Amino acid sequence: MNERFPRGRAAIVGSATFGCGEAPGYTSLELAHQASVQALSAAGLKPSDVDGLFTVLMDDSLSGLSMAETLGIHPRFLDNNRTGGSSFQVHAILAAMALDAGLCDVALIAYGSNQRSSTGKLLQSSRPSPWETPYRPLRPISSYAMAAARHMHQYGTTKEQLGAVAVAARQWAQLNPEAFVRDPLTLDDYMKARLVADPFGVRDCCLVTDGAAAVVMTRADRAKDLAKRPIYLLGGAQSATHREIASMPDLTVTGLADAGARAYAQAGVSAKDIDVVELYDAFTINPILFLEDLGFCAKGEGGAFVEGGRIAPGGSLAVNTNGGGLSCVHPGMYGLFTIVEATRQLTGECGDRQVKDAKLAIAQGNGGELSHEALVILGTEEAL
Numbered sequence: 001m002n003e004r005f006p007r008g009r010a011a012i013v014g015s016a017t018f019g020c021g022e023a024p025g026y027t028s029l030e031l032a033h034q035a036s037v038q039a040l041s042a043a044g045l046k047p048s049d050v051d052g053l054f055t056v057l058m059d060d061s062l063s064g065l066s067m068a069e070t071l072g073i074h075p076r077f078l079d080n081n082r083t084g085g086s087s088f089q090v091h092a093i094l095a096a097m098a099l100d101a102g103l104c105d106v107a108l109i110a111y112g113s114n115q116r117s118s119t120g121k122l123l124q125s126s127r128p129s130p131w132e133t134p135y136r137p138l139r140p141i142s143s144y145a146m147a148a149a150r151h152m153h154q155y156g157t158t159k160e161q162l163g164a165v166a167v168a169a170r171q172w173a174q175l176n177p178e179a180f181v182r183d184p185l186t187l188d189d190y191m192k193a194r195l196v197a198d199p200f201g202v203r204d205c206c207l208v209t210d211g212a213a214a215v216v217m218t219r220a221d222r223a224k225d226l227a228k229r230p231i232y233l234l235g236g237a238q239s240a241t242h243r244e245i246a247s248m249p250d251l252t253v254t255g256l257a258d259a260g261a262r263a264y265a266q267a268g269v270s271a272k273d274i275d276v277v278e279l280y281d282a283f284t285i286n287p288i289l290f291l292e293d294l295g296f297c298a299k300g301e302g303g304a305f306v307e308g309g310r311i312a313p314g315g316s317l318a319v320n321t322n323g324g325g326l327s328c329v330h331p332g333m334y335g336l337f338t339i340v341e342a343t344r345q346l347t348g349e350c351g352d353r354q355v356k357d358a359k360l361a362i363a364q365g366n367g368g369e370l371s372h373e374a375l376v377i378l379g380t381e382e383a384l
Contacts, residue, residue: 003237003262003265003266005093005096005233005235005236005237005266005267006096006097006099006100006233007233007234007235007266007267007268008220008232008233008234008379008384009096009099009100009219009220010095010096010099010100010107010217010218010219010220010232010233011217011218011219011220011223011230011231011232011233012215012216012217012230012231012232012233012339012343012378013043013045013216013217013218013223013226013227013228013230013231014039014040014041014042014043014044014045014214014215014216014226014227014228015039015042015213015214015215015216015339015340015343015344016035016036016038016039016042016213016214016340017035017178017211017212017213017214017329017337017340018031018034018035018038018112018211018212018213019031019034019035019112019114019210019211019212020178020179020180020209020210020211020212020328020329020331021116021180021209021210021211021329022116022117022180022209022210023114023117023210023211024117024210025117026112026114026117026210027114028057028058028059028060028112028113028114028212029057029060029063029066029067029070029112030070030112031112031113031114031210031211031212032055032057032063032067032110032111032112032212032214033067033070033071033110033112034112034212035110035111035112035212035213035214036067036071036108036110036214038214039108039110039214039215039216040108040214040216042216042227042228043216043218043226043227043228044226044227044228045106045216045226047071047072047073048072048073049105049106050071050073050075050106050107050108050216051073051075051076051077051104051105051106052075052076052077052078052095052098052099052103052104052105052106052107052108052217053067053068053071053073053075053077053078053079053107053108053110054078054079054081054088054091054092054094054095054107054108054109054110055067055079055080055091055108055109055110055111056080056081056082056087056088056111056333057111057112057113058113058115058332058333059113059118061080061082062080063080064078064079064080065078065080067110071108075104076103076104077098077103077104077107079091079094081094083238083240083367083368083371083372083374084333084366084367084368084371084372085280085282085333085334085335085365085366085367086238086280086335086364086365086366086367086372086373086374087111087333087335087365087367088109088111088333088335088336088339088365089236089238089335089339089363089364089365089374089375089376090238090365090374091109092109092215092217092233092236092339092376093233093236093237093238093374093376095107095109095217096217096233096236099217099218099219100219105218105219105222106216106217106218107216107217107218108214108215108216108217109214109215109216109217109336109339110212110213110214110336111212111213111214111331111333111336112211112212112213112331113210113211113212113331113332113333114210114331115208115209115210115331115332116208116209116210116331117210129244129246131244131246132244132245132246138196138197139369140282140368140369141196141197141200141205141283142197143245143369143370144200144282144283144285144286144369144370145196145197145198145199145200145204145283145285146245146251147245147248147251147252147285147289147370148162148199148200148204148283148284148285149198149199150251150252151251151252151285151288151289151300151302151303152199154252154300155252155299155300155301155303156303157288157300157302157303158303159191159199160187160191160307161288161302161303161304161306161307162199162200162204162284162285162288162303163187163190163191163203163284164187164306164307164308164309164311165281165284165287165288165306165311165326166185166190166203166204166284166326166327167185167186167187167190167312168306168309168311168312168313168315168319168320169281169320169323169324169326169327169328170182170183170184170185170323170326170327171312171313172312172313172320172321172322172323172324172327172328172353173322173323173324173327173328174323175313175351175352175353176321176322176323176328176350176352176353177351178322178328178329179322179323179327179328179329180207180209180327180328180329181207181323181327181328182323182327185203185327189203190203200283200284203284203326204283204284204285205282205283205326206281206282206283206325206326206330206334207325207326207327207328207329207330208330209329209330209331210331211329211330211331211337212331213336213337213339213340214336214340215336215339215340215343217233220232228347229347229380229381230381231342231343231346231347231378231379231380232378232379232380232381232383232384233376233377233378234266234267234268234269234360234377234378234379234383234384235262235263235264235265235266235267235269235376235377236263236266236374236375236376236377237258237259237260237262237263237266237374237375238255238259238372238373238374238375239255239256239258239259239372239373239374240255240371240372241254241255241370241371241372241373242368242371243368243371244369245369245370245371248369248370248371251370252289252299252300253289253293253299254289254290254293254366254370254373255370255371255372255373256289256290256293256294256364256373256375257293259373259374259375260293260294260295260375261295263375263376263377264295264377266377267377267379269360269377269383270295271294271295271296273360274360274361274362274377275318275345275355275357275358275359275360275361276318276321276342276345276346276355276358276360276361276362277291277294277296277317277318277319277320277361277362277364278319278320278321278322278324278338278339278341278342278361278362278363278364279291279319279320279324279338279362279364280325280334280335280338280364280365280366281320281324281325281326281334282325282330282334282366284326286366286370287302287306287311287319287320288302288303288305288306289302289370290364290366290373291305291306291311291319292305293373294362294364294375296317313353318345318355318358320341321341321345321350321353321355322337322341322353325337334365335363335364335365335366335367335374336365338363338364338365339363339376339378341363342361342362342363342378343361343363343378345358345361346358346359346360346361346378346379346380358380359379359380359382359383360377360378360379360380360383361377361378361379362375362376362377362378363375363376363378
C-alpha cells in the first residue's frame with residue numbers, strides 16, 4: 001500500500017508548555033488553556049484564528065467541546081480522539097491532512113492535566129481484565145515490567161542497562177530549567193531504589209506531575225509569514241496491536257516497528273538521518289524497545305545500545321533531551337511534550353541542552369500498555 005502523506009505541506013508554527021511539575025489551583029482545562037494561548041501568541045496568532053481543534057483531557061471525555069468553549073471559538077474541524085499518550089501524534093497527522101485538504105486553516109493541539117495536584121499518584125487503568133484483574137496487577141506499571149522481564153529473559157538485557165536510560169534522562173533534565181526533577185542520579189542510586197514491580201524500581205517509572213502543552217499548525221504557504229520559524233511535518237504513522245498487555249503479540253516488539261518504517265518512507269529518510277529522538281519513556285524499557293523498533297539498533301541490542309552514555313548529553317544519539325517522562329514531566333499523557341521538545345530543538349531554542357545543527361527529529365507517542373504507537377517526523381526547511 002502506497003501511503004500519501006502531505007510531506008512538508010503543513011508546519012508547526014508555535015508551541016508552549018505550562019505548569020510543568022506542580023500547578024496547584026488549576027484544573028486540567030485551565031492548564032491546557034494557558035498553554036494554548038501561549039503557543040498561539042508565539043506564532044503571532046489569537047484564539048479567534050483557530051478553526052481546527054484537536055485535544056484530549058484525561059478527566060473530560062468531551063474535552064474538545066470544553067476547549068472550544070473556554071477559548072471562545074467555533075472550530076469547523078474538531079477531533080477528540082483518545083488513544084492514550086499517543087493521541088497527539090495522531091492529532092498532528094490528522095491536522096496535517098485537514099490543513100492540506102482545506103478543512104481548516106489554523107490547527108491547535110492541546111493537552112493539560114492536574115494529575116499530581118488532584119490525585120498525587122499515577123492513574124491506573126480503570127478497565128478490568130478477566131485475565132489479569134484476579135492477580136491484582138499494579139497497572140500500568142506491572143504491564144511494562146512484564147515486557148521488561150521478557151526482554152531481559154530473551155536478549156540478556158540487564159538491570160544496569162535499564163538504569164542507563166534513567167541516568168541519561170536525569171542528565172538531560174539537569175540541563176533543562178523546566179524539568180521537575182533535576183537532582184543528580186547515579187547508576188548506584190538507581191540500583192538501590194525501592195522495588196515497585198519486578199524488575200522495576202521507582203526510578204524505572206515515570207514522574208507524576210501536572211502540566212500542559214500545545215502546538216499550533218498551519219499550511220506551509222502561510223507558515224513562512226508568521227512569527228516563528230516553521231517546522232515541517234515530513235511523515236507520520238500509527239499502529240495499534242492490542243488493548244490488554246496479555247494480548248500483545250510479542251512483548252519485545254511494538255507497533256512502532258511498522259509505524260516507523262511507514263513514516264520513514266513518507267519522509268524519505270532513515271534512522272541514520274535523524275538528529276534528535278523524543279521517545280515516550282513512561283518506563284525505562286520503553287526507549288530500549290522503541291530504539292530497536294525504529295531501526296537505531298537491531299532487535300535485542302537496545303540494552304547494549306543505551307550503555308556508556310550513548311543517549312545522554314554528549315552521546316552519539318540525542319534521546320529525550322528535555323529529561324523525558326522519567327525526569328522532566330509526565331502529567332498522565334506525555335505524547336504532546338515530545339512534539340514540543342522536538343520542535344524546540346529544531347528551532348534552536350533549547351539553551352544548554354541544544355543539539356547542534358539539528359534538522360530532523362522524531363516525536364513519538366505511546367498509548368495504553370504498549371498498545372498503540374504513533375510518531376511524526378519533523379524537519380527544518382533545510383530538510384524539505
